[in-house]
Amino acid sequence: MHGVAEPIQRLIDALERLPGIGPKSASxxxxxxxxxxxxxxxxxxxxxxxxxxxxxxxxxxxxxxxxTPCAICSDPSRDQHLVCVVEDPLDVVAIERTxxxxxxxxxxxxAINPVEGIGPENLRVDALLERLEKEPIQxxxxxxNPNMEGEATAMYLARLIHPKGIRVTRLARGLPVGGDLxxxxxVTLSRALEGRRDI
Amino acid sequence: xxxxxHRERVYRTRAIILKRREQGxxxxxxxxxxxxxxxxxxxxxxxxxxxxxxxxxxxxFTHATLMLARGxxxxxxxxxxTISSFRALREDLxxxxxxxxxxxxxxxxxxxxxxxxxxxxxLLDAFHYLEQSPNPALTARWYELSLxxxxxxxxxxxxxxxxxxxxxxxTNYFSLEHGxxxxxxxxxxxxxxxxxxxxxxxxxxxxxxxxxxxxxxLQLTPGTMRQLEKLLGDYLRFLLERRLKSKTFIHxxxx
Numbered sequence: 001m002h003g004v005a006e007p008i009q010r011l012i013d014a015l016e017r018l019p020g021i022g023p024k025s026a027s028x029x030x031x032x033x034x035x036x037x038x039x040x041x042x043x044x045x046x047x048x049x050x051x052x053x054x055x056x057x058x059x060x061x062x063x064x065x066x067x068t069p070c071a072i073c074s075d076p077s078r079d080q081h082l083v084c085v086v087e088d089p090l091d092v093v094a095i096e097r098t099x100x101x102x103x104x105x106x107x108x109x110x111a112i113n114p115v116e117g118i119g120p121e122n123l124r125v126d127a128l129l130e131r132l133e134k135e136p137i138q139x140x141x142x143x144x145n146p147n148m149e150g151e152a153t154a155m156y157l158a159r160l161i162h163p164k165g166i167r168v169t170r171l172a173r174g175l176p177v178g179g180d181l182x183x184x185x186x187v188t189l190s191r192a193l194e195g196r197r198d199i
Numbered sequence: 200x201x202x203x204x205h206r207e208r209v210y211r212t213r214a215i216i217l218k219r220r221e222q223g224x225x226x227x228x229x230x231x232x233x234x235x236x237x238x239x240x241x242x243x244x245x246x247x248x249x250x251x252x253x254x255x256x257x258x259x260f261t262h263a264t265l266m267l268a269r270g271x272x273x274x275x276x277x278x279x280x281t282i283s284s285f286r287a288l289r290e291d292l293x294x295x296x297x298x299x300x301x302x303x304x305x306x307x308x309x310x311x312x313x314x315x316x317x318x319x320x321x322l323l324d325a326f327h328y329l330e331q332s333p334n335p336a337l338t339a340r341w342y343e344l345s346l347x348x349x350x351x352x353x354x355x356x357x358x359x360x361x362x363x364x365x366x367x368x369x370t371n372y373f374s375l376e377h378g379x380x381x382x383x384x385x386x387x388x389x390x391x392x393x394x395x396x397x398x399x400x401x402x403x404x405x406x407x408x409x410x411x412x413x414x415x416x417l418q419l420t421p422g423t424m425r426q427l428e429k430l431l432g433d434y435l436r437f438l439l440e441r442r443l444k445s446k447t448f449i450h451x452x453x454x
Contacts, residue, residue, distance in 0.1 A: 020223060114299040115218050115306075117444035119451060148259045148289065152299075155292035156452075176249040185255025187284045 008034065060131065062124040063107045064089045072096075072105060079103040081138040085128065085157065087111050087145055095143065103141070106131065111149040112156055120156060128157070132164060139167040146173050209268045209277065212236065215322055216261045217302045221247065228273065229257060230306060231265070232322065237314040238306065241265075242273040253279045260285050260298045260326060287330040296452055297335045299445040301325050301342055307439050308350050317349050328411060336424055341414050343431045344406050352438055355379030356404050371395045373430060375437040393433070399426045 004012070008030055015026040033041060057063070058070035061083075065071065072078060072092075082103030086092055092105050108123040131137065140161055144150035158168045174192035175184060184192070214231035217238070222228045225247040232238050246254040256263045256279035263281050267274040288298040305322055309315055325342045332338040347353050358365055359382035360374060372386025373379070373395040380400065386392045402423060406414050419427075436442055 112448070114296060114445035114448035115303045116220075117447070119448055147254075148295070151289055152292065152295050155290075155295065159292060178250050180252065183252035185258075185281050185284065187258075187281075187286055187289065188255045190286070 061105045061107060062109065062127055063092055063105060077102075081136055082141065083128075083131070083135075083137050083139070084141045084143050086143050087150065087153070091143065103139075104137075108144070108153070111144055111153045113149045114152070123153070125157070125160075129160065132161065132166060137166060139169060141169045141171065143171045146171070209266060211264065211266050213282065214239075214263055214265050215302075215319070215326075216257055216259050216263070217306045218259060219243075219257070225251075227257070229276075232305065232309070232319060233314075234316040234319045235314055236312055238309045238311045240273055240311065241267060241276055242270065243276040243279075246276075256281045258284070258289075259302060260288050262323060262326075283326075285326045285330060288326060293335060293449075293452055294329055294332075296445065296449045297329055297339055298326065300339065300443065300449060301329070303443050303445045304343070304346060304435070307441075307443065308346060315349070318346065321345055321349060324411070328415070332415065334415060336428065337415060337417065337419070340424075340427050340431060341406055341411055343435065344403070347434075348407070352378060353407065354403070354434065356400060356407060359385055361385040366400070368397055370397060371400060373434075375434055378434075393430070395430070396426065398423055399430065402427060403430075 004027075011030045011033065012023070012026045015021055015029050016023060021029070033044070036044075054066055055064050056066070056068050058065045058068045058073055060069045060073040063070055063072070067074075079102050083106050084095065084101060084103055085106045085108060086095070087108055087110060089107055092107060095101050095105075106124070106128050108125065108128075110118055110123050112118060112120060112123070128140075132140070140157070142154040142157055144153045154170055158170075161168050172195055173188065174195055175181065175188065181189075212233045212235055214233045217230045217232050219227045219229040222242065225245045227243050227246050228240060229243055230238060230240050243253055243257050245251050246257060248254075253276055257276065261281055262283040262285070263279050265276055265280075266278040268277050285298070288294045301322060305318060309318065321342070325338070325345075328338050328341075329335060344353070354373070355377075356366075356379060358380075359371075360377040360379040361381055362385055364382055366380055366382060369383065371383060371394075372381040372389065372392040374381050374386070374389055374392040376389075376391055380386075380395055381389060381392055386394075402417065402419065405417070432446065
């Protein structure tokens with residue numbers, strides 16, 4: 001952009017690298033930041049600057065955390081025999097919100113996607129297998145997303161873990177709360193029928 | 200652009216879901232293959248929310264009827280209904296790996312907006328066959344040769360591609376550059392040509408010319424299967440000038 005002072009342009013360029021932010025949004029954000037009170041700008045700058053320094057991967061569950069092992073891994077009240085495998089850190093947040101789950105986690109940081117060239121070697125699968133050797137885990141609950149990539153990942157993990165004699169479970173699949181039966185696809189519906197429960 | 204304004208704003212098509220990637224908060228950009236328009240990239244909004252009515256109908260390998268509305272960059276899915284979900288392909292990891300490979304191979308050979316109804320039927324047949332295949336690797340070789348034929352790259356397996364002489368029952372050669380077999384006289388001089396055993400040549404000819412029901416009954420040794428896979432893999436990589444990513448996953452599972 002012509003006629004914009006260099007420091008502003010630098011910020012615009014930096015913001016433009018973020019996902020979903022085009023040149024217009026970037027300049028709007030840059031000028032907004034320029035008009036923000038000094039302390040808020042300091043806060044924002046500091047939050048960004050310290051992010052990379054203060055966040056580490058928990059060496060046990062591979063989740064993003066301030067400490068390693070993370071708070072969940074070092075909580076003795078959690079069930080040490082049960083580990084829930086998820087794709088992303090945000091999935092841990094979602095499951096924690098339910099308040100129902102009391103076991104440990106393992107974050108893969110993605111799912112197998114053969115057409116994108118993402119294989120198990122790009123995920124934290126080895127770290128999981130290592131844990132299964134070292135820790136007294138009796139059940140692995142696979143909570144990858146219920147889509148093709150998540151299913152492929154789940155099937156792959158099950159294939160690796162079964163020979164170890166450890167129980168492998170999969171999050172149940174069925175109809176979503178607030179959903180509509182007539183719009184359900186046949187795979188979801190047939191799984192919901194198979195997994196029916198007494199009431 | 201005048202012609203475009205006369206096109207209907209909403210249209211219906213059958214489609215096979217080839218691949219998809221996440222976009223924004225809850226959307227997916229999906230590559231579909233249709234009989235009428237060939238390959239087309241579309242967007243499905245809100246399909247990553249659990250209550251989406253469309254999500255389950257837009258998973259990879261699904262054969263579905265879609266309603267699409269014209270959009271600026273991508274057409275937008277307004278509704279989706281599964282015709283066949285090929286469930287067996289989703290519930291067996293080896294078959295899943297092959298289904299990914301079949302999709303990626305077709306995606307690599309076709310351009311957007313280039314209709315190819317025969318290839319559409321081929322992929323549907325391939326998914327159907329794969330679901331009950333006693334030998335997925337052999338189904339894959341049939342699919343590769345059928346796709347090459349429809350795409351106009353069928354390898355010449357009866358005459359030497361250099362001299363036109365009928366191939367004799369002996370070890371001949373296969374040239375990636377010439378797209379076919381070479382007799383020993385012409386093959387030995389070609390640096391890039393690889394030996395082609397009589398057995399492999401016969402099997403290739405058989406797959407190229409016979410109906411699938413006959414082909415899938417072939418009992419081949421692991422050695423022959425490996426030869427065929429390598430030869431066709433090399434040929435496809437030569438034509439596409441790249442390696443297909445999903446192939447790596449098939450190999451990984453075999454280990």
